[in-house]
Amino acid sequence: xxxxxxxxxxxxxxxxxxxxxxxxxxxxxxxxxxxxxxxxxxxxxxxxxxxxxxxxxxxxxxxxxxxxxxxxxxxxxxxxxxxxxxxxxxxxxxxxxxxxxxxxxxxxxxxxxxxxxxxxxxxxxxxxxxxxxxxxxxxxxxxxxxxxxxxxxxxxxxxxxxxxxxxxxxxxxxxxxxxxxx
Numbered sequence: 001x002x003x004x005x006x007x008x009x010x011x012x013x014x015x016x017x018x019x020x021x022x023x024x025x026x027x028x029x030x031x032x033x034x035x036x037x038x039x040x041x042x043x044x045x046x047x048x049x050x051x052x053x054x055x056x057x058x059x060x061x062x063x064x065x066x067x068x069x070x071x072x073x074x075x076x077x078x079x080x081x082x083x084x085x086x087x088x089x090x091x092x093x094x095x096x097x098x099x100x101x102x103x104x105x106x107x108x109x110x111x112x113x114x115x116x117x118x119x120x121x122x123x124x125x126x127x128x129x130x131x132x133x134x135x136x137x138x139x140x141x142x143x144x145x146x147x148x149x150x151x152x153x154x155x156x157x158x159x160x161x162x163x164x165x166x167x168x169x170x171x172x173x174x175x176x177x178x179x180x181x182x
Contacts, residue, residue: 026165074112090147100150
């Protein structure tokens, strides 16, 4: 049995053809050249933003029909799980196409408004820890493996960048439209 340790590698930006254009809106939000570093850094930033948000404040919606703060946190967490699952499957060489998902169907079913902010933050943290642990398992060849998700090609590393960028997108909305200041 080998006693060599696995060296953590950077997760560089995806190249052309590693995701559809729609996801460029998330990938371009991420600063730096390593998705792993961005994912590690942003968990603390997001939790600081949510510090001091009471359960009552978590129910705030900036407009009728929009998600509450709690629902946004639940949505970020659910999407990270879905994207990480896709990365797991493709990173391990699974070539089976994966179905899409409807975020607008997931959010009400998650019942986030019935949960405490502490519970939602703990779940978010646990999911991020699992994502980072999964990312540690990928070598260079796994990071560039691609599969079909929602009938579109996507690489493992693109999925890692999409997780980080998707969160940044929603954190910006929490600041701009919901007035969070943390």
